[in-house]
Amino acid sequence: MWNRPRFDLKVRLTLRVAAVSAACFAAISAYFLITADRAAHARIDEIAAIVAKTLELQQGKVLWTASPRADFPNLDPVSAYVMTPGLCLTFRGTNGEMIQRFCSGAPVTADSPPQIFTAFYHGLFDPGREAARPVILRGIKLGEAVVSVDPAVQTAEAWHEAGRLMLALAIALPLLCVLVYAALARALRPTRLISTGLARIAAGDLTARLPPFDLAELTAVRDVFNHLAESLDTALAERAELTRKLIALQDEERRHLARELHDEFGQSLAAIRALAASARQTAAQECPSLLGECDGIARTASGMMETLRGALFRLRPPDVEELGLVASLEGLVAGWNGRSRGETRFTIRFDGTFETLPATISANLYRIVQEALTNAAKHAGATKVNLELAMHADEIALAIDDDGRSTDPAAKSGMGLLGMRERVAALRGRLSFEAGPQGGSALRVVIPLASSGPQALEHAA
Incomplete structure (x- = not known):
């Protein structure tokens, strides 16, 4: 018969707490990544709005000064205070042609995110999405200000933050398991007393009793255990008393049977032996052919008396x-x-x-x-x-x-x-x-x- 593996209750509960804690950490990490992605998109949307507004001001200044010098579009002034690693600023004309583009380089990092995390992050989010804002002056659309972030940079930043959470999980989860196991070991310490008491009951020691416990559930178990032990002790005491009376009655019956056998059967066998001896004497004088039968009767009577002595000894010992x-x-x-x-x-x-x-x-x-x-x-x-x-x-x-x-x-x-x-x-x-x-x-x-x-x-x- 196949037996399921047995685990210690403390280990099982600790593993469940660890699983729940890991699930909570995973949920927190997912929430953090979603929040970070939304913040990144909000940030590039805000930068796109700033770039579009700056370009509108530049074009307005050109028209106001009637300067023949064409310095529109000029992304340098705005890039000075909005540029971050991996960020790209682009001005796209109304025909979709890229007129000007300004990008900052991605930082060189020693640890790149694992491929599995990159695939997971790209599948769950859209790190390369662009944010576009129209550049409009006096109701005329001049083009679009487009802002985007290098997907590799955004993925690396997400992995950096997720790595911090994973490091916190790697430190906190074992510590939490140790604390939970210690707390469970202390809380479940009375179960050892219960197990020891049950073992003593199984071994026939019905004097085993459980002490009071702090927990209400264990106190209920203790009351039932002690009541059961007392009931079993009483029942076995009554059974033992009845058995003693039955054995005493049996021994008395044996003694009575032994007296009856000794008085009746023993005397009858003795009489048979005496008659066999008397018959042998008579046969020796009058009919010698009967001597063998007389000796056989005497031997049978002697064997029966020997058997009777053994039975009497077993029925009525010294x-x-x-x-x-x-x-x-x-x-x-x-x-x-x-x-x-x-x-x-x-x-x-x-x-x-x-x-x-x-x-x-x-x-x-x-x-x-x-x-x-x-x-x-x-x-x-x-x-x-x-x-x-x-x-x-x-x-x-x-x-x-x-x-x-x-x-x-x-x-x-x-x-x-x-x-x-x-x-x-x-x-x-x-x-x-x-x-x-x-x-x-x-x-x-x-x-x-x-x-x-x-x-x-x-x-x-």
């Missing part, structure tokens, strides 16, 4: 409260080593002191180990089973490793594993059952010894 957890588990392992006759080797190791362990935890740990050994020996077909029980400051850890078949469905989803999960859940612990690193299966059980009260996530992320 009193863990009286013997202690360590002695009970050592006896359980020794019993499995004896019954397996060397086919499976069971070992156990203890780390810590278990005398002060509560009776409920001891009894459930014994049942968990009992079910785990049954799964490893009967379902997984293991030849080596290693148990390790360790006591820590605030929890007790059980590790069971075997070299059996880790993919056996009966070992993973059988009633034994379900019973172990129920007992671990009743003790508010954690259970994992996975394939071992060297093959086989690895069972891990962690049971807290004391539940701490609700704790808020006060540390800063």
